[in-house]
Amino acid sequence: MSKSKIAGNLTAEKFEFVIVEPVPCPAEEVETHIRAFIEQFIANDIQPRWLELLVEKPFGKAGQPSTGSKHLKHRRSAEKLLDRFAFHGNHQHCALLKGTQAWPLSLRRLFGDARGVYFDLTSEPCKMTAAEAATKAFESYAILSFDAGQKALLFDHEGAVWWCAKPR
Numbered sequence: 001m002s003k004s005k006i007a008g009n010l011t012a013e014k015f016e017f018v019i020v021e022p023v024p025c026p027a028e029e030v031e032t033h034i035r036a037f038i039e040q041f042i043a044n045d046i047q048p049r050w051l052e053l054l055v056e057k058p059f060g061k062a063g064q065p066s067t068g069s070k071h072l073k074h075r076r077s078a079e080k081l082l083d084r085f086a087f088h089g090n091h092q093h094c095a096l097l098k099g100t101q102a103w104p105l106s107l108r109r110l111f112g113d114a115r116g117v118y119f120d121l122t123s124e125p126c127k128m129t130a131a132e133a134a135t136k137a138f139e140s141y142a143i144l145s146f147d148a149g150q151k152a153l154l155f156d157h158e159g160a161v162w163w164c165a166k167p168r
Helices: 027-041 043-055 069-083 105-111 130-134
Strands: 002-008 010-015 095-096 114-121 127-130 142-147 151-155 163-166
Touching: 010 163, 027 043, 027 127, 027 142, 027 151, 027 163, 043 069, 043 114, 105 130, 114 130, 114 151, 127 130, 130 142
Parallel strands: none
Antiparallel strands: 002 010, 095 163, 114 127, 114 142, 142 151, 151 163
16 A cells, blocks of 8 residues: 655645556447446436437447537536536435545455446446546546446546445
């Protein structure tokens, strides 16, 4: 663990990025994970809009970036939607990680080397660890789903990370 000395015996964790080594992921698996995330962790009344922007547009089949003039408009709409997660999320199952909990090395300690399906608005979906996702999603929006509809992380552009888990 990387720490830096503050004062006396007090220490604080140092923010460090990790090397990102994504593994390809089939589009069908991405769509399954994104649909399950929305169905489980988004309020029922707003789910159709989330499905429209994250699964049907602009990505066609989940995670397949589209081209053309409409892409930027759809991407901005999707970013606005993801920015509203604090209002749209199911807070019975989701909690905001506090402070350094959301940093890559902290997420590595919490989730280890488990790989989830990573989806953002700008790159090909893939599989990666929570620490890799925190590095790649730095100051952008992304979802990392470990078990479709069971466990996921949502990253926002301001560095906030939401942990969502369905009770078993």
